[in-house]
Amino acid sequence: MFGVSDIPKFFLAFFLVLPVISFLHEAGHVFFAWLMGGKNIKVTVGSGDVVFRWGMLEVRQYYFWYGQCTFDNLRRNHRLANVLIFIGGSLFNAVAAVAVVYLIETNVLEPGMLTYQFTYFSLYYIFFALLPTPYPDGSSSDGKVILELLRNKERALEKIYRVQWNEEEAQWRVLDHSRNLVESFADETQAFEKAREEAQRNRPSRLVSSGVGREVEIENYPRIPL
Known part of the structure; x- marks a missing residue:
């Protein structure tokens, strides 16, 4: 049952754990974009007004909500390269979640609320990122873009x-x-x-x-x- 004592845990997940997972997700996109020779790479964490910029990182006012990775001029701009870039975010989330579980199993980390929230919300993030669906603003989920690339649909070209x-x-x-x-x-x-x-x-x-x-x-x- 969810009680009053669980409210602080909810805020901990929302304002600390989710932003970390979001950053890892964008880092996965960035890694593969860099690997494919992308230029002008920028990572945005959150939404709203810009709070600060540091190198390629941009943090916005509502840092716990939304994120995206932008880049131009891929040197290896073929279909497989784009698939790897779009799946990279979920791959990083999956590797991080598996690493946390492994560290718990080997007694390096103590199981607790933070580790539970991290693995739970990592899987949550992966599921909705790879769910092949369009968004109301006209953009698409990573999963939908990957599916279109694999099917070689004209609108993905x-x-x-x-x-x-x-x-x-x-x-x-x-x-x-x-x-x-x-x-x-x-x-x-x-x-x-x-x-x-x-x-x-x-x-x-x-x-x-x-x-x-x-x-x-x-x-x-x-x-x-x-």
Whole structure:
């Protein structure tokens, strides 16, 4: 039975244990993103206003709720690489939970409320991360993205945005993934800024410079693991 004496334990789990589990989850995404050559890696823990930033870590006001990992320009940007990145969070949670159980079994750690909460909420976190479901804001769970990648669904594939010089108009053209014109610019720098903005807003995507008979990738923007 849940009694008054259990309320402090609830707050302990909510304000201490869950943020640690969330950080481990994001660390798993970061590890595989780094392994696949990702750049501009950033980890956000919590939601609301930013409290502080330290290196790649950003902690927000409600540090116990939500988290995400962002990165750009994967050097190994293939399907298996993305699967590993999205499953990495749950893998880190699973390894941490198994490690705690092992340390208890070998009498290195004493079983108690903290260890129980840690293993319980780690499994809770893994379950909901891997549950293949869409979210109301239009994003998807890690599990749903992994499933789409394994099925090779078109919506899991990258959209390609192009910056192309148009000789007749003497302008730089930004084209979307359907090769429709987004906007034209006289200045190349402005064209690439607009293309980056579009590509970042419509992840997963690639930004390429499109010339005669060849295309060169400038940047890529993978989906964001939660």
